[in-house]
Amino acid sequence: MPANYSNRWLEIISWAKHLLIMARCKDPQERYFYTIQTQRQAWTKTVLAQQLKAQTYQQTVLAQHNFPTTLPAPRVEQAALALKDEYTFGFLALTAEHSEYELEQALLGNVRRFLQEMGGDFSFIGNQYRLELADTEYFLDLLLYHRSLQCLVAVELKITDFRPEYAGKMNFYLSLLNEQVRKPHEQPSIGIIVGSSKQRTVVEFALRDVNKPIGVATYTLTDTLPTELRAFFPSNEELVRRLEAVSAALRAPNG
Template structure:
């Protein structure tokens, strides 16, 4: 009996010692240490991937340059590239990317950017497949710069990038109507302007031409992921019919989003008809309440988006002129049709270049 009691005492002592060690870990903020180390490891992995990507882009740049140089100086024909591809694949069978088609893409990649000292270093900061999409689908250097910067900033996947180009995000972003110049600080103004488009295409929504605001909202809720993708890819969904209680009255915001880069709440008001000036006053009310009751201390001022079926640009301009809250007015369409005339309405190239400088 005494031996059993002794063993129990030892066991109890071991358990107490283990609990003490756990308590010591908790006392020493072990959980915080673990989180910090895991974050550091992930950061190191990400930096390593970025380094590998930069080296690969630099390699493809050099190969493209060598092909161009040999063709110019030694009059190489197309057959040489085919031969080069076969020899490289034989020498490096475990490395993909040396097909004849890809070698020609390297040549095009180099030719596209070799005379642009601004873009040449920037192309190393996004993936090869992203670069190919931009080279093949964009028509001038300003448009390419826009998509390079936005891909780098917002982490667009290849499919998101293709979607943005096909829906003319470049043109629609540069033509957006906001009052951000007057209402946002210089630090985030350009970033905010580039986060809002003039028009959104919701061709993924299963809606008839005639629909109610509630039907529009429910259709969006059923397709939240493609909706956020069309909005730009950096929005998080916080809720629909977001309730605000003010002066013992209830008010509801159609959609409440959060922009991860701008670090601000974004209220979306859905309208199925044309824009009316009084919508701005209602949105100002929502934004004031969000800033006072919901916004965290380290977040930027809340932003409003009034999303209408149609708008008159002059009326929007007047309605926003005296507003003291950051608001943008955009339109939406259900059917995907691309208005080519947008290109003729773009700001002057120097204005576009200045705006893009704000995207880091």
């Protein structure tokens, strides 16, 4: 965060938005993040309030993806903002024990709430979306479209811990979408794997050499993170490292 933040950056968004940020955020780095994103993404006061409520700053810091190595620099930041580290599906009437089919059907029955939880700017295209190659059919759990990114977003739902082979399968689906479904004016497709839990080191290695943009997130059916999942979040040292990385990215000129 620049040393002259208080003098320079107060001018780039309205005072009403600054008051909202200052009321909700005590950490200077967090305030800086929301100030810059409000200006860059042209957030209205209502959208800013939604981003604050959704804890976009924390979700951006924690989110795991390979966007920096698979997307052009100007799109990395916007794509990262479209991904959360964890989605809360507390609006679903599901028990702790449920199948992937039950999860998918419950989301379809609450598609408006689902799209809101995904973060806005998403549109629903279909479920069990059929793809075909060499006389073999493949079915993608959910296919969405992100208006700002102007790209298809493939979503795979898993009720298990993340496995490395999930990344390979998603990479394959994205290749098919880009070849068979994507329109000429659209950007390359992005994949999001949403599972019940993940080991962050496994995700990091699984995405390291994948050449398509993929994010890996978890979901919970309550607003409170279960105790048994807290171990999957980074240590304080890792969180500091990620905060520093976000700060460095924000200081870079807007591409």
